[in-house]
Amino acid sequence: MEKLFQQFTFSLPTRIEFGAGAIKRTASLMSETVKGTRTFVVTDPGLEKAGLVEPVVKQLSEAGYKVRVFDEVQPNPKDIDCERGGVVAREFGADHILALGGGSVIDSAKAIALLNTHEGAIAQYAGRGKVSREVTPVVAIPTTAGTGSEVTRSAVITDTVKKLKFTVKDIRLAPKLAIIDPETTYSLPESLTASTGMDALVHAIEAFTCKAATPFSDVWAKEAIRLIFSSLRAAVHRGTPAARTAMMLGSVMAGIAFSHADVAAVHCMAEALGGLYDTPHGVANSIFLPVVTQFNAEAAPSKHAEVARLCGLPVNGLSEAESARLLVSELEQLARDIGIPRFSELGYVNPADFQALAQVSFENGSTPTNCRDITCEDYLALFRKAYQSA
Numbered sequence: 459m460e461k462l463f464q465q466f467t468f469s470l471p472t473r474i475e476f477g478a479g480a481i482k483r484t485a486s487l488m489s490e491t492v493k494g495t496r497t498f499v500v501t502d503p504g505l506e507k508a509g510l511v512e513p514v515v516k517q518l519s520e521a522g523y524k525v526r527v528f529d530e531v532q533p534n535p536k537d538i539d540c541e542r543g544g545v546v547a548r549e550f551g552a553d554h555i556l557a558l559g560g561g562s563v564i565d566s567a568k569a570i571a572l573l574n575t576h577e578g579a580i581a582q583y584a585g586r587g588k589v590s591r592e593v594t595p596v597v598a599i600p601t602t603a604g605t606g607s608e609v610t611r612s613a614v615i616t617d618t619v620k621k622l623k624f625t626v627k628d629i630r631l632a633p634k635l636a637i638i639d640p641e642t643t644y645s646l647p648e649s650l651t652a653s654t655g656m657d658a659l660v661h662a663i664e665a666f667t668c669k670a671a672t673p674f675s676d677v678w679a680k681e682a683i684r685l686i687f688s689s690l691r692a693a694v695h696r697g698t699p700a701a702r703t704a705m706m707l708g709s710v711m712a713g714i715a716f717s718h719a720d721v722a723a724v725h726c727m728a729e730a731l732g733g734l735y736d737t738p739h740g741v742a743n744s745i746f747l748p749v750v751t752q753f754n755a756e757a758a759p760s761k762h763a764e765v766a767r768l769c770g771l772p773v774n775g776l777s778e779a780e781s782a783r784l785l786v787s788e789l790e791q792l793a794r795d796i797g798i799p800r801f802s803e804l805g806y807v808n809p810a811d812f813q814a815l816a817q818v819s820f821e822n823g824s825t826p827t828n829c830r831d832i833t834c835e836d837y838l839a840l841f842r843k844a845y846q847s848a
């Protein structure tokens with residue numbers, strides 16, 4: 459009954475343009491959506507090398523835009539790079555920011571958009587409610603099917619001194635326009651397709667199972683789970699346009715879902731690990747997904763049985779608890795099939811750090827929305843269990 463009368467807000471301030479070849483319409487779509495002609499492009503060196511940046515810059519220049527490319531974004535985006543980007547964007551006089559890349563690039567672009575109109579260090583805007591006025595408009599072109607950041611209102615940034623990740627959340631950070639072109643992912647290597655795809659799957663599962671889920675976020679989360687689980691292996695191993703397109707759709711839907719619900723304990727642990735060791739975000743999520751799912755399913759078997767059904771697993775005749783157990787083993791199997799390393803295989807993890815990692819996970823703003831109440835001791839046990847699982 460409680461669920462029937464809950465209150466929620468649904469607001470999607472991002473115009474979504476989806477389709478193969480959409481990137482070729484960037485200049486005209488931007489002219490319809492954001493003001494000004496000075497475009498600050500945020501990207502990373504790998505995308506420049508892959509040849510994705512130059513055609514967009516050419517297209518914009520031919521349409522009369524003045525373009526400055528900032529390619530200093532690193533994985534697990536760093537506060538210092540965002541702050542430098544903010545300085546360069548101000549010097550350039552950016553009217554808008556064009557993010558061309560994966561989650562690190564888009565989150566950095568949001569931070570740079572914030573620092574283009576606000577003083578100080580990016581860490582002082584951590585949390586909610588710290589952004590006092592409009593930020594420079596962001597246009598996002600995702601080049602991975604994973605982050606969902608192109609439709610979310612948050613940026614996850616690494617504090618390079620404390621080795622912690624923090625999240626800046628404000629609806630003004632949401633991109634004004636997302637140009638989502640599955641063709642940008644056609645040449646993505648297998649390992650990146652796998653890790654970013656697992657990130658998207660975790661967004662969808664956590665959005666659906668967390669305490670902040672709403673009837674509206676459930677609609678997006680369910681379809682995202684279905685699309686991603688059924689397409690990820692094919693996207694990694696065969697890279698077919700159909701699988702790539704399904705992954706891109708699933709990733710965007712998962713982004714809409716979790717930005718209207720939340721992520722949960724898997725992300726709390728993954729962000730702690732990524733902050734300390736720079737572990738790729740999707741790999742960290744993938745490592746913790748089975749152990750957290752098992753932990754959560756004990757308290758919420760019916761939700762997790764529903765996830766198993768959405769994944770297309772053969773659950774007919776199984777109890778909810780059996781369905782949830784099948785889900786845990788299939789999530790583990792999916793990670794193995796697409797080549798994600800095990801926790802103990804990363805090679806740089808020191809179990810002596812687990813206590814500190816558990817504490818950081820516990821303090822994450824998404825801990826309270828995990829579907830099962832979770833303590834610091836629970837997190838410690840989950841880090842140990844994930845490390846021992848073979």
Ligand SMILES: [Fe+2]
Pocket residue numbers: 605657661725739743
């Ligand atoms: Fe994520």
